[in-house]
Amino acid sequence: MKKLFAALTVGMVLATPAFATDHLVVYSAGPKPLSSGLAKAFEAKTGIKVDLFEATAGKIMARYEAEKANPQVDVIISAAWADAISLDQAGELLPYHSANAANVPAALQTPNYVAQGAAALAIAYNPKSGLPAPTRWSDLTQPTYKDQVTMPDPAKSGSSLTLVQGLVAKDETAAWKLFEGLAANQTLVPGPNNAAMNPVLQGAKGVVFGAVDYLVIGAKAKGESIEVVYPKDGTVLAPRPMMIIKTSQHQEAAKQFIDFALSEEGQKRVADEFILPARTDIQAKRPGWNDLSIIDFNEAAAAASAAATKAKFAAIMMK
Amino acid sequence: MFQLVLSQWQTQRSRWLAPALLWLAIVLLVVIVGLPVLAILLYALFPHIxxxxLAEPFSALLPTLADGQLLSATVNSLRLSAAVTLLSCLLALPLAYQRNRMSDRSGRWWDALLMVPFLIPPYIGSMAWMQLLQVKGFSEQLLGFNLAPYLYSFPGIVSVMALHLFPMIYFAASNALRVVGHRYGDVARVFGAQPWQIFSCIYLPLVLPSLVSSCLIVFILSIEEFxxxxxxxxxxxxxxxxxxxxxxxxxxxxDLPGASVLSLILIIIALAAYLLQRHISERFSANLDQQVVNPPPLRRSLLARTLTQLLFAMVAMLAVVLPLLSICLSAxxxxxxxxxxxxxLSLQPLLRLFDGDGxxxxxxxxxxxxxxxxxxCTVLIALLVAFAVVRLRARATVLLDFLSILPNAIPGMAIAVGLILTWNQRFWxxxxxxTSLILLLAYVCLMLPYPIRMLSAALCQLPRSLDDAAYISGASELTVICRILAPLLAPVALAxxxxxxxxxxxxxxxxxxxxPPGVETVATYVFxxxxQGSINAGMAMSLVTILVSGSIIVCGQRLQGRVRP
Known part of the structure; x- marks a missing residue:
């Protein structure tokens, strides 16, 4: 107790700006082993101390917004590409092009932010459920899957929103018809990604429409009974943007951190979490750049109409 | 308000301590609760604060309030909280009544057990119920049935929340009943009153201020529960x-300004509930003279005693054993x-918690x-605030009292934003x-309503004549507070x-x-x-925490048994 109190007091004094030492403040969305591993390796390599705050993308952005009177953060790694789009449009990002980004596909980098890696949105099904393996998104509107499908809520999961946006951008009429079919099939939209996947693992439901693929592959690696299927009609990528905030007091260190995250070592850590590394020359531990048929769409345009997309989706699913 | 404080000070010049305490209470509450709440209010009005x-003032109000679903969400919130409060009362009252009729020894065991729901985080509890009752859940695997349709319905959600929150009312009501003692009931019985009459015409009105005050907490907690x-x-x-x-x-x-606007709705609901509670409390403010602090034990038949134990066992089964069992199995x-x-099944997830990186x-x-x-911290501050609110009766105390309920009405997320807006400023x-101190500040802010409610309710029950008698006998204020009120409030303060x-x-x-970066609490660890999809590790951590903090509480309660007069 006494020790903690002492630590708290010392901490309080140290935290005041006058005493701030040279360090880097990074806010990162999960998975935790990736961000903390990356931070530790960066510290060991450069000697720059990393203060890491880990939470969901939403909480990170909320903290960032609330802190604007006295900005604390240098680098943000989000799980939602749209976060980077809006910060960029608000002019709050520091332009930086890392030399290590040479092998990152053009769609995954802009002058002001770059992807660390990406997840693909897929179908996940529990083989124990006895359901046939689906091959296309539209399969899940068939009667066989009635009452067996879950889907993460686009209002609570950025990746699920990306999937809806991608499918709508590809073929608007077909996409809304697909969601109407899912609604008619009693698809459950229970909340964020975990809430959609857990009932399938537990056997209460059979299939996830729009599962984050690395979570499924990770669960399978732990021995869960779950399989990932990349639909033939194409999948959508949800890249994880890395960005330096303009108000950063440690811009050089921040740039070094981005370089490190895009270095071979940093990218291998991404691969270790079963996430698709941003660099195409790094071997993925899962279906890689050449194995996926990806639906390309203009994310910035989709972001502009995101509110309408979410509202239309909710209206269909609530029917 | 300040003039009133001043005039009070002038009339009681010899009593300098009370006004000083009032001011201290005001300053503490304003800093801990007032500033973050003010920050949220400002954020709702000025989205760029x-x-x-101050650009674009009020621009967040209309778009947020124009949301078509907001009305139904508000109605749902009110409906849910009212139902949860009612069911919690129905669960808690018979238990509290019986608690004061059983021996203190077995009573303390049940008290300890009924403390467990506080230890179970609501989201863990709900997940536990889900795993227990869902399709192919534990009940279906072991016993062949599931209650999924019931669980995913309004009555289901009300039951889960009430089973989680009723101890709040139970502890308040059982403490209040203990202070009342059995004498009034005994007198009524001598005059031929029926047990139901005794309960509804004598005990209920006497404990109503405590009861209503704890109902207010439950109501506001359910409105705020996420x-x-x-x-x-x-x-x-x-x-x-x-x-x-x-x-x-x-x-x-x-959308932080939008969230702040919605928080305003919760603040307004809390204000309405608070005013209602005040109105009821004032009508039934009880004045108990000659309190029996140590009631003589009752003589009861074996049947009555067994029935009481069975009642407690049934409720404990639902509120404690089943959720814990489900958490345990998941872990x-x-x-x-x-x-x-x-x-x-293996102990791996549990053991894995304690190897590796620590x-x-x-x-x-x-x-x-x-x-x-x-x-x-909260108990000390609450003693101060309760004293100021109940004993000083200055006009400022109404504000103080309302301020003290606010943190419960506002979701933790909004409070967190308020705290960041308040404390992350260059001018401090x-x-x-x-630093970790911000967490302490947040906890104190969020938890203050419980001890303040409980202690002011208990203090309301202590007659003023007690203080007056002491003053007449020449006791100083300090003596009254330390030697008379504090010992009488100690059991409630501990609870x-x-x-x-x-x-x-x-x-x-x-x-x-x-x-702060790098600091983890149990909840963030579990989260x-x-x-990462490690449900078992999260559940294992929750289980261990429940056991550890539960045993700390049991130790504390044994201590309480010893210090009791």
Whole structure:
């Protein structure tokens, strides 16, 4: 107790700006082993101390917004590409092009932010459920899957929103018809990604429409009974943007951190979490750049109409 | 208001301590609760206040309030909270009544057991119920039936929340009944009153202020609760205001001013509930003279005693044993999809917590020490505030009293934003922000309502004549507070301290926003485990924390048994 109190007091004094030492403040969305591993390796390599705050993308952005009177953060790694789009449009990002980004596909980098890696949105099904393996998104509107499908809520999961946006951008009429079919099939939209996947693992439901693929592959690696299927009609990528905030007091260190995250070592850590590394020359531990048929769409345009997309989706699913 | 304080001071010039305490209480509450709440209010009105700009005032109000679903969410919130409060009362009252009719020894055991629901985080509790009752859940695997349709319905969500919150009313009511003692009931019985009459015409009115005050807490807690509506309510499209607020935090695009506007609705509801509670309390303000602090034990038949024990056992089974069992089973399962098979059960997830990097231990000791400090701080502040509100009766105390309920009405996320807006400013020479102290501040702010409610209710029951007698006998204020009021309030203060400790050990929403880089609490640890899909590790951590903090509380209660006069 006494020790903690002492630590708290010392901490309080140290935290005041006058005493701030040279360090880097990074806010990162999960998975935790990736961000903390990356931070530790960066510290060991450069000697720059990393203060890491880990939470969901939403909480990170909320903290960032609330802190604007006295900005604390240098680098943000989000799980939602749209976060980077809006910060960029608000002019709050520091332009930086890392030399290590040479092998990152053009769609995954802009002058002001770059992807660390990406997840693909897929179908996940529990083989124990006895359901046939689906091959296309539209399969899940068939009667066989009635009452067996879950889907993460686009209002609570950025990746699920990306999937809806991608499918709508590809073929608007077909996409809304697909969601109407899912609604008619009693698809459950229970909340964020975990809430959609857990009932399938537990056997209460059979299939996830729009599962984050690395979570499924990770669960399978732990021995869960779950399989990932990349639909033939194409999948959508949800890249994880890395960005330096303009108000950063440690811009050089921040740039070094981005370089490190895009270095071979940093990218291998991404691969270790079963996430698709941003660099195409790094071997993925899962279906890689050449194995996926990806639906390309203009994310910035989709972001502009995101509110309408979410509202239309909710209206269909609530029917 | 200040003039009143001043005039009071002038009339009682010899009593300098009371006004000093009143001022101290005001300053503490304003700094701890007032500033963050003010920050939220300002944020709702000025959406760019986070950048110190008053641009586009009121622009967040209309778009947020024009949301078509807001009305139904508000109605749902009110409906849910009212039902939860009612059911909690129905569960708690018979138990509290029987608690004072059983021997203190077995009573203390049940008290300890009924403390457990406070230790179970709402989201863990809801997940436990889900795993127990869902299709192919534990009950179906073991006994062949599921209650999924009931669980995912309005009555289901109300039951889960009431089973979780009723101890709040139970402890308040049983403490109040203890102070009342049995004498009034005995007198009525001599005059031929029926047991039901005795309860409804004598005990109920006497404990009403305590009861209503704890009902207010339960009402406001259910309006503010996020975990259960999020996990269970989402299953059948049941949306409340808090889930709407959290949607504004949960993913792109986040909308903090909008969330602040919605928080205003909760503040208004809380204000209305508070005024209602005050109105009822004032009508029934009880004046008990000649209190019996140590009631003589009752002589009861074996049948009555057995029935009482059975009643307690049944409620404990539902509120404590079943959720704990489900948490326990989930913690022991190697894989979620493996189901309940011997081959799939092992102690691995539990053991794995304590090898490796020691993160789990660090998180637990952070949480436990923060919770302990929060309990001490809140109880001390609450004693002060309760004294100021109940005994000084200055006009300012109404404000003080309302301020003290606010943190419960506002979701933890919004409070966290308020705290960041308040403390992350360049003009503070020293700030707790970005240190563990901000968590302590957040816990104290969020937990203050419990001890304040409990202690002011208890203080209301202590007659003023007690103080007056002491003053006439020449006692100073300090003597009255330390030698008369404090010992009489000690059991309630301890009970309140335990509740704060229990709830703080598992506080999630503000911890996850405010934790300084690198600091983990139990709840954020569990959250990160769930986020990575390690349900078993998260459940194992919850289980261990429940056991550890539970045993700390049991030790504390044994201590309480010893210090009791």
């Amino acid at each position: 986070n950048e110190w700009s 975990g259960t509506p999020e996990i269970l309510g989402n299953r059948f499209g049941f949306h409340v205001i808090v889930t709407a607020i959290h949607d504004k935090f949960s993913d792109w695009p986040i 022991l399962m190697n894989t979620l999809s493996g189901g309940l098979h011997w081959r799939n 993160d789990a231990w660090a998180a637990m000791s952070t949480s436990l020490s923060l919770a302990l400090m929060a309990a001490c 020479p020293l700030t707790p922000y970005n 309140a301290g335990f509740i704060v400790f229990a709830i703080s050990t598992r506080e999630l929403v503000s911890s996850i926003m405010l934790a 990160h485990q769930f986020d």
